[in-house]
Amino acid sequence: MADMRLIVAGAGGRMGRTLTRVISETPGAVLVGALEAPGSELLGKDAGVLAGLPANGVALSADLWSMSAGADGILDFTVPAATIANVAIAAERGLVHVIGTTGMSQSDDAVIRSVTDRAIVVKSGNMSLGVNLLAALVKRVAQSLDQSFDIEILELHHKSKIDAPSGTALMLGEAAAAGRKIALDQHWARGRDGLTGARRAGDIGFASLRGGTAAGDHSVIFAGPSERITLSHHAEDRALFAQGALKAALWAHGKKPGMYSMADVLGLSD
Numbered sequence: 001m002a003d004m005r006l007i008v009a010g011a012g013g014r015m016g017r018t019l020t021r022v023i024s025e026t027p028g029a030v031l032v033g034a035l036e037a038p039g040s041e042l043l044g045k046d047a048g049v050l051a052g053l054p055a056n057g058v059a060l061s062a063d064l065w066s067m068s069a070g071a072d073g074i075l076d077f078t079v080p081a082a083t084i085a086n087v088a089i090a091a092e093r094g095l096v097h098v099i100g101t102t103g104m105s106q107s108d109d110a111v112i113r114s115v116t117d118r119a120i121v122v123k124s125g126n127m128s129l130g131v132n133l134l135a136a137l138v139k140r141v142a143q144s145l146d147q148s149f150d151i152e153i154l155e156l157h158h159k160s161k162i163d164a165p166s167g168t169a170l171m172l173g174e175a176a177a178a179g180r181k182i183a184l185d186q187h188w189a190r191g192r193d194g195l196t197g198a199r200r201a202g203d204i205g206f207a208s209l210r211g212g213t214a215a216g217d218h219s220v221i222f223a224g225p226s227e228r229i230t231l232s233h234h235a236e237d238r239a240l241f242a243q244g245a246l247k248a249a250l251w252a253h254g255k256k257p258g259m260y261s262m263a264d265v266l267g268l269s270d
């Protein structure tokens, strides 16, 4: 079978450069396009060189329509507005759209869902095996414990991260809420500050720390009357996420249109 021809969106970013490297190491995948923001000073630069590799002849461009003519998929780790702009083109071209971008609003998610009758989308706040296993464990533990156990989610990321709580923290919150059979957006406590009052029973709390170069640490704490259970994951290298994204793209190639998750890719779905 021919190599899957991939575009990296956000090719000048931390994940974009990592994806370019991981594609170069992955049998069955080849980089054919590198998308960057209109006006970026990186436009025209070689994606391989930016990723610390020999030149690969793929120059960064802001024109997704042109570069996607001969492509099979797009790996999108950018910002919500860019991902939403890419959704329509990816659907029109029949590309596999792997979406790692976080910080999406509920209306952004609705836009993505609106194309999945014709688009193949794999979307996850975290593409690592470990976090997706952690989410399954969190759901299981939340199912087993009653509301006397308070659920708190703590995350630590590098100082350049622009969204909070992290996409992973929200994904773990969704897993806990699913275990409890409640809607997360009715029960989340985000950004406590000042005289907040006592904790509301049944809430799922979030706290975000930012600093240094941390690739992503997440803990889900079940705090009970006389004991606490903590489930944690520590990412040591963002190549982990890029490898997950590649696995998702190769898995989705040839699948029927729809919205898939990393749990589907990894065979962890209920």
Ligand SMILES: NC(=O)C1=CN([C@@H]2O[C@H](COP(=O)(O)OP(=O)(O)OC[C@H]3O[C@@H](n4cnc5c(N)ncnc54)[C@H](OP(=O)(O)O)[C@@H]3O)[C@@H](O)[C@H]2O)C=CC1
Pocket (backbone or CB within 6 Å): 009, 010, 011, 012, 013, 014, 015, 016, 035, 036, 037, 038, 040, 077, 078, 079, 081, 082, 099, 100, 101, 102, 103, 124, 125, 126, 127, 128, 167, 238, 241
């Ligand atoms: N799901 C997962 O497993 C993971 C998800 N992420 C998420 O991926 C996203 C990116 O993270 P990271 O790489 O660290 O961030 P960076 O800021 O390093 O990279 C984002 C890149 O997207 C570019 N960009 C902005 N607008 C556009 C546009 N219109 N078209 C094309 N490119 C554009 C930015 O360019 P410029 O700087 O010029 O604006 C930048 O180069 C975040 O939302 C992050 O949370 C990260 C790791 C894992």
Ligand SMILES: O=C(O)C1=N[C@H](C(=O)O)C[C@H](O)C1
Pocket (backbone or CB within 6 Å): 102, 125, 126, 157, 161, 165, 166, 167, 168, 169, 215, 216, 217
């Ligand atoms: O911005 C990051 O770096 C990361 N973002 C994702 C998130 O928001 O959870 C995944 C990972 O934690 C790294």
